[in-house]
Amino acid sequence: MSLQVTDLRVYYRTLAGDVKALDGATFGIADKEIMGLAGESGCGKSTLGNSLIRLDGRMKYVAGSVNLDGTDLPIWDSDEMVHYRYMEVSVVPQYAMSAMNPTRKIGKMVSELVESRGVSYKEIRPEFERRIDLVGLRRDVTDRYPIELSGGMKQRMVMVISTLMDPSLLITDEITSALDVSTQRAVAETLVSFRDHGFVKSMMVITHDMSILYQIADSILVMYAGKLAEKATTEVIIGRPLHPYTRMLVSSLPEVGVRYADKKLTGIPGGPPSLLHPPTGCRFRARCPLAFAKCEQEPPFVEVEPGHWAACWKATGSDA
Amino acid sequence: MGDRVRRYFGRKLLTYSITFFVAATIDWLIPRFMPGDPVASLVSRTNGISPDAAKALSDYYYNLFGLNQPLPVQYLNFWGSLLHGNLGLSVYGHGAPVTDMIMGAVPYTLALLIPAILLSWWAGNSFGALAARRRWLDSTVLPMGYILTATPYMWLALVLSFLLAFSWRIFPLSGGYGFNLEPTLTWLFFTDLVAHWVLPFLSLFLVMFGGWAIGMRNMIIYELESDYSRYLEVLGAPQSLVRKYAFRNAMLPQITGLALQLGVIIGGQLVTEIVFSYPGLGHLVFAAIQSADYFLLQGIFLFIIVGVLVANFIVDIVYVIVDPRVRVSMTGGTA
């Protein structure tokens, strides 16, 4: 088990009050595992992703622990976390297109970055260039400015940079959403190859797009309204999901590449509840076709069968 | 690449020269458009002389200023003599060459403008950047910036001159150098020169400083919120590096600002020089306005136009050097 998250709670401070964006998450990612993290926008995916590496100004750590390769990450202490960022945990951000300083040559920027982390650019350069070849870029991109690269090139470049320190955990956030379908595939495959080359030990792939996960993820974790809904191997989630919400997500699969953020979820009225004052009990209750009395109480996230977790009274079969 | 650059600057130069031509022509029209007869005004200032003497004097001035030629000829002469750096003769100076009068004043103006602009730009930007990271500065000193930049130049100048020169006698009240001195290469003269320079400089500096500081402070905050900053932070880069990048990028728009500033600041310059009767161009403009000397005005404005265009062109060049984005877009990203 390379990553173990236990009852992690991270809220957003707003003038109106705390938004419970991540309200108790417990799961793990094994070595070599690529875990997909799926859910509607605003369900807390990104919050989870960010909280594992850097809490921004408005995020507040409430409770829970994150253990990476046997060491607890001090995620509540930004200064302490610095030592783990990039080295142990790294990110390929959503905004990869604009992640590189527009006024620095890429090579120069990378060297300044790694040197600032106490790594000699000179020593790491050969490996850096090897990986540039690997993602199919010309080595001289290091002498270019970001503006000189196409979207896909930037995307790949950022992936190389983010993984240069061979982190134990790589978090990728919606990296494909801005790309056309063919490039999406390429990027997805690159991710897998990174794992296979051992540039990263395990990966958390945050995305809207189930189809991508279907291609590359070993397991999929589905979130809804700040809580974990279901986790299992990709086959299980796609084949026989237990949680009604998961079913809906999966139902959108055939139309490859279409993100259901774009289209209304079939047949289900309303949207996710406000996380400012989330409802008691099962948070999916309001939209759930199968909702019944028991759902007044909050369903636990339990292992219904080996390697298959779900938070639904129906799923756990205890509906008597 | 090379000829791309050449084409880029070529186009710039063309635009600038057309702009110059238009502006200069408008400028030339000023004295011709003005109602009244400058010579008549000049003569009428010499009261008590006999009508015959007045006649003789006016004839003398008419052919001195070459006003007894048809307009088209005057226009051609204007461009012709312009090439020889000849801007005609000043009414205010009773026939002294405008070029000489301008050249006599320009150094004072530059001696005020260049340090005031560059120093305020430098100090303002550094301070703004500082304020952007130090909360207490942001909430204490920065408000001063707003007050300063909202102060009319002449008002600040008047307050300074009243307090520091008139009441407390720390600095001289007016003039370019002591009325008790003649220009010599002596320490005495030099210090006196500087003493007279300080207050006008200060009034320009302070107002501009406020503007730069605020501008920079805001730009920096935007840069610190930008994606590349976040990416660096996520990868655990130290604040020093993040700020280095943010400052560098925030600087770029400030350079454009500098270009516009260089031209427009003449306004502040004008009133400041008037307050301290500092013998620069602004003071000359005022004198020209007061004595309706439109030849002198025409000359000064022409000079300003050129100055502004040159300044803008320099900034264009600087920008190409400092901002890779411009450079790249110019060279079309070929590699």
Next chain:
Amino acid sequence: MQLGKSRVLALLAAASIVASACGSSSASPTPGATPVPGTPAPNATPAPATPTPAASATGLPATDSTVYPREQTLYTSGKQWGAPSTWNPLDPNMAMGVLGLQYETLFLYDPIKDVYTPWLASGGDWDSAKTTYTIHVRQGVTWSDGSAFTADDVAFSINLAQNKALGSNLFDYVTSAAASGNDVVVKFKANPAYQEWAQWLYNSPIVNAKIWTPFNNADILKNLNMNGVGTGPYTFKTAAQDRMVWVKNPKWWATAALNLNVAPTYIVDIVNSSNNVALGQLLSGGLDLDNNYLPGIAQIVNGGYNVTTYYAGAPYMLSGNTAWLVPNTKKKPLDDPAFRKALAEAINPQNVVVKDYGNIVAAADPTGLLPVWSKYIDAAEVKSLGATFSTAKAKADLAAAGYKVGSDGFVTNKDGSAIKLNLEVPDGWSDWMQAETLIAADAKLAGININPTHPDYNTVVADRNGTDKAAPVFDLVINNDVQIGNTPWTYYDYIFRQPEIAAGPARNRNYEQYDNATAWALVQKLDQTPVEDTATMKTICSQLQKIQLTDTPIIPLWYNGEWSQVSNNVWTNWPSDKGAQIQPATWNGYWQMGAIYMLTNLKAVPKS
């Protein structure tokens, strides 16, 4: 060339200042941010009462001629409105002091005592027929280049008037001027213009024949004559955009001949800047004599600044010239004497005197004759004909003259058309701009609609003088061109000048375009009256006054002051009605009206 020099210096300024600025990282560059003690500009003198010699503090030799020790220097301002640009004594735009300090005249004239004092002439006299005048040239006078001053120089200077480029009318009544020994004999045509000749004697510079002969041609005015050779108490030191500096001429003839000695070693005349700068310089002891109009003098003389004026109380100043209203007598309704008279009665100059000038000027006599000419005023005529302020009488006279009051309360033309008179004064002439609003307000009460405007100076001149294309279009302007002088003839010549002068720059008289042959004949008769024959002068003047007060070609308002504010911090014994009664002005023409004695009277304040 002074401009060349200022360029060098300013480049130095630029270079040095940029250097010092870049050297310092803070807002105020420390090098020289505070003046070196003892060597501040005059306007920064720490304590005017105890001036430190500039030199001593810096170890520079006290004789360093590029630093003027405060206690040896007289700072003046008020004459120079632009950078000094020509030092040609024949050019009316000559720099301050060229005629008076550097070049001199044959006589001086004292308008207060009405006496002529021999100066470069040791005397002069008419023959019995009064058609030949013999000038006795003073002996022992030397030019500043050391050469001797001779009768030839005088004869040459008189004959310069034949140079058309100078447009002098001297030879309209003079036939010849020739040196004979130490005398110069001037022969006149019949009925010489005695008044004008007397004026010429104390107003025209005597130049060096040898030096000026080559310049005596059509381009004589193009000779800027910087650092020229004169006979006067001062010689050219330096000049710049903002100053004119004279240095004492140690070999001045009058020291030996008349035991006169000018006190200041240096005279620095500062080009006029704004009111408040000038006032600041005066109050902080940086200026000794200011001949500008300054506001609030009444407060300042009692403000403990050690600043005084000619009179300790109102009107504080001598009267220098008369400000009067010029009506365009070629336009309705101003072509009607009755209307002009009513207008004169409607205006209360006292308003301007008090509200605008705060009592530093005096209301003018109905004749407009300056106090120095008061002996020519015919009290009887004034009493019977003089217009005095009375809104009621103005209304009555307007009604009597057939001007009916319209619905808007303003009188209308006889044909019923509305009357709206534009009163123009040049923009920026702050005291006059105040005056015109007060005048308009007064006129309004009497039902006369005056619209106060202040276009720029060029426009005012164009409207007033007219151009070769257009006749004068103004309704009303204010004018004060006639300065004090030796004869009221100048005043009447100005008002009644005939025939009408062609419109344009040359028209500098009779703007009101009033033509009255009788009056003009009298003016010429006055001109041809010997200056000592005051009896005849008086009779002619009273006849002229009768015409003037009846027809009101112009409307005298107030006596503009001979603005003169002096600081007693460094120099004392200034002219005043209690002390030496001397003209306290540096303006053109005043030096030879006795102001030169101001310099010989001055005493330096002893260093305490």
Next chain:
Amino acid sequence: MSATSPAEARESAGPIISHQVAAPEGKPRGEFLFFALRSKKFMLSVVILAVLAVVAIFGPIIDSTDPVAQNGLPMQQPTLDPGNWFGTTYFGEDVFAQFANGLRASFFVGFLGGGLAAVIGMTVGFVAGYRGGWVDEALNMITNVFLVIPTLAVLLVITSYLQARGVMFEAVFIGATSWPWAARAIRAQTFSLRSREFIDLAKLSGRGSRQIIVSEIASNMSSYLLLTFILLFGGAILIAASLDFIGLGPTGGISLGLMMYNAVTWAALQLGIWWWFIPPGVGIMATVGALYVMNVGLDEIFNPKLRTM
């Protein structure tokens, strides 16, 4: 370059406005109000401006003395008794009346001048930025010419033909000459928006350029445009002040700049009439300063990134 606009320099210098335009998706209006009420900068500036506005609007009503009537005692110190709160000038004019009316004039100039400049700047900026190509080139040229011709010179020529010029004229003149920097800025913004998908969408749906500019670009830049207007507003006031100061202001009436001009001409400071000199300066400082602060306040409200809480 205009010798008359020290103010422009400052806006163009400090891009006090964000150079990013808020993302297209609209936010609920309520949110603006919500944050506005909590923004210290914004509220402070609103309060200051409100106070000044009250003085400008009601001052002349409370104290109805003609600001240029010389009917008081000259040079009276300020006292508490009504009609003499700010004392009197060298000529016995009521300084408070001058201040209130001057403030009114300044607001007027700011509003009209700033507004006009904003309109011109936006039109030029939008068209140049949206159309691009030779239209852009041409408009750029015009902008440059306006940027370099000495507007003061033009003003001199015009004024010498006008017997009398009012505050209205001054405002219009300032509006007509102070727009170039705004045009440049807006052009740049439009440029960046032009390439966004939602514009292409609008194009595909066959809407005309005018519609697109108004309904798509302008609406998405609304906050930016407001900020621009605020800066032009403050700028116009400062420009007017310096015009008045060199004697090219209104020939009649009163304005803060004219007060300053008169106070200096009549040597108020040397004569110790500080109460004549101080108010106009402070008035302008407060007005323009408040506008600038409001600008930044609003900026932070419009751009969530900048909200610090």
